[in-house]
Structure formats: C-alpha cells, structure tokens
Amino acid sequence: MRRPRKSINQINVVPYIDVMLVLLVIFMVTAPLINPGVIDLPSVGTHLTAPAAPLEIQLRTDQSLWLREGAAAPVRVSRDELIARVRDRQAKNPEQAVVIAADRTVRYEEVVRVLDLLQQKGVRKVGLLLRPQPN
Numbered sequence: 789m790r791r792p793r794k795s796i797n798q799i800n801v802v803p804y805i806d807v808m809l810v811l812l813v814i815f816m817v818t819a820p821l822i823n824p825g826v827i828d829l830p831s832v833g834t835h836l837t838a839p840a841a842p843l844e845i846q847l848r849t850d851q852s853l854w855l856r857e858g859a860a861a862p863v864r865v866s867r868d869e870l871i872a873r874v875r876d877r878q879a880k881n882p883e884q885a886v887v888i889a890a891d892r893t894v895r896y897e898e899v900v901r902v903l904d905l906l907q908q909k910g911v912r913k914v915g916l917l918l919r920p921q922p923n
Contacts, residue, residue: 842885843856844887847889847898847902871906878911885914887916889917
C-alpha cells in the first residue's frame, strides 16, 4: 500500500545559518587586517593666512600702465618699474597673484604685450580682471 504524501510546510534554515556563520567568521578575521585611512586634520592652534590681495595692473586707453597694490590708489609706472615691483612682491610672497585690468577700448594686442612681458620676466600667477555686467 502506498502512503499518501504529506506536504512539507516548513523551510529548512540550517544551510542558511551555516552560510551566515561562515561569512561572519570571515568578516571577523579580515576586519582587524584592514588599515583605516589616515586623515590629517588641522589643529585648533594653527594660524591660517588669507591670500594676499592681487596686484592690479591697469592698462589705460593712452597705453599707460598703472599699478594698484592692495587698497592703495594706483600709481603710474614704466614697464621696467612694473616688472621690478611685481617680482619684488612675488619674491616676498610666492603666492602673490597679478591681474591685468585693461580699459574696454584698449586693443587686445596691447594686453597680450603686457602678458608676454610678464611671462618673459618670470612673473607667475597672472590673470585677467573682468567686471561683471550690471543686471
């Protein structure tokens, strides 16, 4: 005689538990071997310096060069004097930036000449100063 088959209404979870225990052991063994990244944070007592205001070279319509250092009024300078002052400031502070502010009517060729002169004399960190249009 045949016995009637009984339906199985239980799930055998023993294999799942075995797999989870093996994974747990693997993570427990490998976790201490992982070297966490070191983050070098600044301490509270360090003195942070703000970047120096850029030197502003103004190129006006009459081809004259003016140099503004910080908040002081611009001073008219020759090309040689301009190079000497800029190099002196960059010798004191290597991070000193220089910007060229040319009048709108100045030919682009004159601006490129000043840029070329600064580059030939070894002046670093040179940029162009632009004024945003009013809304």
